[in-house]
Amino acid sequence: MTIFSRIINGEIPSYKVAETDRFYAFLDINPLTKGHTLVIPKLEEPEADYIFDLDDQLLADMMVFAKQVAKGMKQTINCQRIGVAVLGMEVPHVHIHLIPLQKETDMLFSNPKLQLTAEEMAEIANSIAIAIDGEE
Numbered sequence: 001m002t003i004f005s006r007i008i009n010g011e012i013p014s015y016k017v018a019e020t021d022r023f024y025a026f027l028d029i030n031p032l033t034k035g036h037t038l039v040i041p042k043l044e045e046p047e048a049d050y051i052f053d054l055d056d057q058l059l060a061d062m063m064v065f066a067k068q069v070a071k072g073m074k075q076t077i078n079c080q081r082i083g084v085a086v087l088g089m090e091v092p093h094v095h096i097h098l099i100p101l102q103k104e105t106d107m108l109f110s111n112p113k114l115q116l117t118a119e120e121m122a123e124i125a126n127s128i129a130i131a132i133d134g135e136e
């Protein structure tokens with residue numbers, strides 16, 4: 001079971017941003033920028049490893065969910081736009097990175113990661129969650 005499946009099951013804590021019956025969004029624990037969020041489908045492996053192996057409809061629905069999350073992020077975090085990336089080099093569970101950007105180089109995964117306190121992470125996740133709830 002991947003670490004992200006354990007997060008979905010609640011076995012490992014996460015800074016939750018949004019959730020539906022099929023998707024979950026939470027803060028990346030090593031953020032490139034403030035508000036760096038991951039969007040994942042609630043699937044078990046092996047079908048949950050590679051994004052372009054996903055069922056067409058699930059992939060489309062995940063992007064729409066990511067769009068709602070990104071809108072909430074844009075309202076909350078001071079940024080030019082929300083960058084989107086898929087790597088999956090570390091964790092074999094489909095995830096989309098949503099990264100608030102001020103400039104192109106904010107998206108470089110080789111950049112040093114931010115060190116934020118638990119309180120800061122909780123506050124960021126909570127503000128984004130409130131903004132997403134306000135969209136509905």
Ligand code: AMP
Pocket residue numbers: 003012014027028029030031038086087088089090091092095
């Ligand atoms: P990649 O698979 O290359 O897209 O990278 C995995 C991402 O997941 C990295 O940005 C990690 O910081 C992030 N990550 C790994 N474990 C956790 C966790 N327990 N909670 C939140 N983010 C995580």
